[in-house]
Amino acid sequence: VAAAASAVTELVGDRASDWDRAGRLPEDVVRRLGAAGQLTAQIPARYGGPEWSSADSGEFTAHVGSLCSSLRSVMTSQGMAAWTVERLGDPEQASDLLPRLASGGTAAVAFSEPQAGSDLSAIATTVTVDGDTLSLTGRKKWVTAAAYADLFLVVARMGEDGAVVVVPRDAPGVQVRPVADPLGCRAAGHAEVLLDDVRLPLGSLLGGGRQPLSLLVTTALAYGRISVAWGCVGILRACVSAAVDHARSRHQFGRPLGQHQLVARHLADLWTAEQVATRACEYASRRWDENAPDLVTAAVMAKYVSAGHAARGAATAVQVLASAGARDGHLVARAYRDAKLMEIIEGSDEMCQLILADHALSRR
Ligand code: FAD
Incomplete structure (x- = not known):
């Protein structure tokens, strides 16, 4: 993990703000990380992946998140796609798709639709079977990494149930x-994906399709939530370091900012936020690695805790830097915008609160 982290530090260099402003990651950065297996680090070795634990993959995700949230977002989508294939695909699909994803192939996961945001039971994209082919029609929005993806994993309605369809980007329709x-x-490659009578072989249905929609969604999101949560830890680490450096070096009223108690309190809150988020993520990853029964709840809690701390922590870092950080292109300004989105994706704060409240109410 340490070697991968230092390689990615070199790969990103000081270019993250330029990528953010350009709204695009260089294709070779995505492909190089993918070819090294690092976009999907938890893919098992038997499929050509690095087979890192969730804990190791999480630390690496935090590191990437501290450098560039757009690249981390692509990593989250790709990892979520791989996990969905591993979990729901039949052995033949896993043997075909996972080695591709572990060696530079790219994928994104499409749930959201114009009328199905928080309420994914309203998904209207539909798959119908016609002899030995399927037809897929619908409209997906805000698909992270869609700009870079070779494949889309599209969550659709199939009769009374659901299905995940593997759709090549270049398929007609x-x-x-x-x-x-x-x-x-801004460089995470978000896009709408329109599907107009896309015809594919039946083998494109992961695990044959006809699974409960809620199972499909929960399976993919459990991975995505832990990954986003670790990404938020990365945002917090970058903010702690920027705020501390600034509070040491900038003087006002004859002393470093950090020696003014109200600024020192900001630093204490920011560091505490980073530590609390880290502990929540470590717990979720440990439960994931143990395949523990509470792993889904632990993932929701880690995401909820980390996203909230990242959003508030990034705002605090901007406050400490004040005018020094209040411009497009500065790390804390980028963190401030990126972190806010973390409270919306993979289950908004409110959705997480509802899940956690249900859990609390059902405990004895
Ligand atoms: P809405 O569902 O319209 O909700 C609006 C507000 O109301 C939110 O605050 C919500 O929490 C609240 N709300 C809704 N219902 C309730 C309720 N019952 N109780 C309390 N509050 C409620 N989708 C994908 O499929 N794939 C992706 O890769 C992907 N990436 C994304 C990346 C980004 C940066 C963003 C912004 C979105 C992405 N999305 C993706 C879409 C994302 O999953 C949705 O935006 C999210 O689920 C919220 O849906 P919505 O935006 O339609 O908000």
């Missing part, structure tokens, strides 16, 4: 339309 000017993670 697929159109990808970039989201213009997103608030944050």
Whole structure:
């Protein structure tokens, strides 16, 4: 993990702000990380992946998140796609798709639709079977990494149930339309994916399809939530370091900012936020690695805790830097915009609160 972290530090260098402003990651950065297996580090060795534990993959995700949340977002989508294939695909699909994803192939996961945001039971994209082919029609929005993806894992309705369909980007009937000017993670390649009578072989249905929609969604999101949570830890680490450096070096009223108690309190809160988020993520990853029964709840809690701390922590870092950080292109300004989105994705704060409240109410 340490070697991978130092390689990615070198790969990103000081370019993250330029990528953010350009709204695009260089294709070779995505492909190089993918080819090294590092976009999908938990893929088992038997499929050609590095087979890192969730804990190791999490630390690496935090490191990437501290450098560039857009790249980390691509990593989250790709990892979520791989996990969905591993979990729901049949052995033949896993043997075909996972080695591709572990060696530079790219994928994104599409749930959200114009009328299905928090309420994914409203998904209207539909798959129908016609002899030995399927037809897929619908409209997906805000698909992270869609700009870079070779494949889309599309969550659809199939009769009374659901299905995940593996859709090649170049299949006839697929159109990808970039989201213009997103608030944050601007280089993460968000796009709408339009599917108009896309015809594919039945083998494109992961595990044959006809699984409960809620199971499909929960399976993919459990991975995505832990990954986003670790990404938030990365945002917090970058903010702690920027705020501390500034509070040491900038003087006002004859002393370093850090020696003014109200600024010192900001530093204490920010560091505490980073530590609390780290502990929540470590717990979730440990439960994931143990395949413990509470892993889904632990993932929701880690995401909820880390996203909230990252959003508040990034705002605190901007406060400490004040005018020094209040411009496009500064790390804390980027963190401020990126972190806010973390409270929306993979289950908004409110959705997480509802899940956690249900859990609390059902405990004895
Ligand atoms: P809505 O569902 O319309 O909700 C609006 C507000 O109301 C939110 O605050 C919500 O929490 C609240 N709310 C809704 N219902 C309730 C309720 N019952 N009780 C209390 N509060 C409620 N989707 C994908 O499929 N794949 C991706 O890769 C992906 N990446 C994304 C990346 C970014 C940066 C963003 C912004 C979105 C992404 N999305 C993706 C979409 C994302 O999953 C949705 O934006 C999210 O689920 C919220 O849906 P919505 O935006 O439609 O908000």
